[in-house]
Amino acid sequence: MKTKTIVIICFVLTLNNLVAQNNIIKDNLFTANKLSSEKLQTFLKSKIEGTQFIMLGEQHGIKEVGKITNELYNIGVEYGYNTLCIETDPIAAKTIETLFSKPKNSEKSFSELYQKYPYAIPFYNNKNDIELFQNISNHKGKIWGIDQVFMVEFRLVFDYILNNSSNKQLKKAIKPLLIEAKNNYKMAVEDKNYMAPFIFKYTDKLHQKLITLCHSEKEKDILKSLKATKEIYLYNFQKHYYLNNNERAKLMKNNFLNYYKEATLNIKAPKVLFKLGANHVKKGLNNTNVFDISNTVSELAFINGEKSLHIRATGINGLKNMGNPFAPVSVVPFDNTKDLPKEVLENIEGLKEKYLIINTVPLRSITHKLSKEMETLVLKYDILIYIKDCEALEDLETD
Template identity: 25%
Template structure:
């Protein structure tokens, strides 16, 4: 089935050519909800997004970062000179989540400068408390709060530096001292916005300490729907880890953002477009600067379900675009079967799977 239902994309400078690229562009032009599911920390996914956004103008870019960090970074890109922006990246860039990587930040900058609105839906990154408190201290009118925000900013930086030297050491967000600071500032007379951010910092801490994936997804859905009026009648590009954007049940056995957006599109008599982008070989970067790259192993637990698809990848220079609909129909009709639950979720959850022969690791 994969052999019979794939087309190719050829990389050409900053974009693609070929029938596979034409297929993706045509499908993306027809949908107001385009969702990209990725394996993080490679250069190829932002390259693809750059090419896509050069062809299609999106009103909103919805991504896997918290809404407060997204607003801060977006504001800095818009208002700072290039020299000021580079200095800001030097000071705070490692708190930008995936957008700490050079290729990802370049994509974000391009999207912001094109006039597309950027907003995030995720929990606050464990080290982004420093970024957020650096801004809260500038806007608060409470002197005691300003001192606490500065304390959190300084301590978060120190704890992260210690972690980079010894990963067994905790992040500041996980300490009792941090919890006491949050509690102290939440009891002060501060603005409504500050109280909102403080409560989200508390909720993020709870998610991390409990490793509560369900609560994280609830938060992501909640924050997406808080912005519903902004994106409901617009052209939207979503970029998240593949776990989050399946039409159906995610790889982690939960109904995630992709399922929510699919249902919203369905309620509007239209459909969302779900793309999975994955590398067969190569390497991916690390979430922390100077940590080692990780080799891509197509036989790993995360990727082995894709073996029937990877087997068709013989051209090392082209990307492969697999259409899932004909495979999905035969699976649902019982004409083909699989005992691999993850493979079934991929076939049912994505419209196209883009296979990259070899990916490269994103750099800070």
């Protein structure tokens, strides 16, 4: 009888713990059907106030992330934010910034660029982020790109050199390379040949030849970015995944610090909103066992006596754009529920509104009671946003 009583008491205590755990999670989440929801706006403002950096980690290929970024930017403007940092290289970012600096023709110019060089700018070959870029331009904001050159972007980089350099010798050498890169891209898409793009023809011998023609460090830096991206991609193709991700992270940190140092000439502690893949935004070691740009940013904020805010925006289900010229179809359905922690699954069951928002900071005191999957999310991000019935980004059209 005594043993039976102990078993019952243990069961009751376990049940009470589960109820308490579920309640504390419910106490730190809410839902919203629109981003303009007063409750969501008030919550985001309370989180953004007193920060130097906002890092939005996205699921690529869905419309809603761009809209969330736009809302964060609009709120951030009130607190001194005006710079958006994106997952492109500096030339792609500069190209976007320049195109949208002329409001009357920006959308047309953006479409014409895509017509000329399809898929040259990763993640932004779509109609839906035009509103975001135009909004930044309207606020006279800046766009920073800190990633590597995209593997099918050599066309755009060569074009940039031809249009922005006065170095006749370098331009003469680049001109036939642009023609070749355009032909290689066409061949790659038509044959679905992943190894056809010009990146694989950018040899060390060619690189050194072009370097000797440079008149400035800026020209050399552009060419060095092409060499670096080839090395990073080759690590991936050779299955050296740690080296691939670690070298990419180092490049992102260096590119960011170059922008940041220049910005500090005018502002003591410039504020930056980041829009990157969710793995790049994780605090601590990420999924690839790398200390990514997120750690540099969070430590820099700490040094400056400020804070960084890390947000993850993930679709629950819906449609996404693959953003890949080699994909058989551009838009595919997805369902992420199999990858969500049980604590999230319990709270999206029967979800009627578009967004589920979880404030993870208060949950860190009970991480020992959470599933391992939930514990990781709670420790790595400050806010989790789950999105129901996502819409795919719409491709810009080509002839």
